[in-house]
Amino acid sequence: MTTFFQSVRQGFANRQGGRANGVNGNPNQQRSQNTSPVTGNPTNPSPSSTGAPVSFPSNPGASVEDTSKTGADCLAPEETKWFFKEAYAKLSVKGNFMPLAAKPSYLDLGDWLAHQTVEQYRLITYFIVSVQEVNQNTNTVVCNANECPTMSAGRHYIYTWLNNERKPIPVPACQYIALVQRWIVGKIHDPVAFPTDSPFGRTAPSFESSYPSTAGTDQGGRKPIAAGPTTLSRTLSDLAGQDWVGKSAGFPESFLSDVRTAWRQMFRIYAHLYHAHFINPFWHIHNPNYMDLNSSFCYFVSVGKLFGLIGERDLEPMQDLIDIWNSNGSIPTDCANGAFAITQ
Template sequence: MSFGGFIDFFQKGKTFRPKKKFSPGTLRYSLYKQAQASLSSGINLRTAVQLPVGEDLYDWIAVHESCPTMSGGPKFEYLWADKEKYKKPTQLPAPQYVSLLMDWIENQINNENLFPVSTDVPFPKSFLPLCKKILTRLFRVFVHVYIHHFDRIVSIGAEPHVNTCYKHFYYFITEFDLVISKELEPLMEMTTKICHDVIQN
């Protein structure tokens, strides 16, 4: 996964490919449609990662593959563990970490034992802790992208779109206390600037 892969993370409809279908007329279908509508604004960034005129292909690829670790600056490094292939927390290049994360999340949300489709089936006790884990790991992608790729985001004109995605995500996780405050630390200064109503402790 290149920087373009990170950009796809923020692109409408490109993050996950849930296989489940919610029945029209149900509460979960209504909530699903509302969530989709809230993410419907923004630009298509696929063309933004294409080779610029006059640029060397190898140079262009090289600048997109420069993340040997999944980090959020010098104080934060994120290790991957999935209890299957990576049983112990393992250092991985950022593109590999993000790719594994997206696959892992897709598997979780498509597992109807974890994310039931029918309103007749109750959510398991593990549902909220799992959601917190998913959202914490997704927040780490924001951290990495903002800290290590912000110049690229600005250069392709994606800053407003990525900021909007971040604000939506941030407001959601803080509204329901889904990510612990320690995880939010790497972006707190930026968050205070772009989310004007953030109250600092």
């Protein structure tokens, strides 16, 4: 995939000027997110994949919160994975991702986090598609309910999903990934959650330079002058003087929470891809190969840690690989230390 990381730079070029058309863009590599291939019940279902039926909520945000890490304390240590060894932690690019992670000074933080969220989802889609391909020998997708009956990152981390009744239920990895895709796409295409217009409209009012703008009309009474905003169009939080990430750019109060949720869920997909599919398909195929997977994940972690979008506990399933990149500089010190971590 020689042009893979060229597309990273192209992604931002499409979003220059803050609100660009990239937030609502549909990447060419992205399949229909609501129809990701999900196999039926396994022939010999695992106890963890049976029980309560999986509910697909009509509201894509209704079931995004879930629980994690079950049974870790009672399991024996796993053999060291290939991708936890330095020889297999190589990247397909040189240097680090700070130039792509750091926010340009002229951009609002909300705009930058929205851009990064859309970009990271666009990149991870390349690898999701790889495990959704049909194996011609078995006539099943690579990640299927037989091979991956739970959404797991090794034996020690199993992720469950909250259904419409807010009950955690285990689901096959392919189904979990499809639910995450549906939720993220629903958010980034929602003009309320991820607005693409300026909060003050597309164009600001303008008047002839000879007319002073010190009152409701000009001094000669010839032309009305735009008045300031009234309280009728302002939220209670705004009136109370509360602030939040992205407020000045028109993002809602829930914006940072949605971004962090998307980041946590994308991390879980990466963790599953490594633990369940590093050998097949990424080691065995050339495009995309394991070094592209490493590069995309390293970029993802760099941004997530730089702005504090994902917690240290969430990173545990991949910490050994992250430690390698911390030590060799692939993840720069500012990112590793959360130099611009958001505390709210």
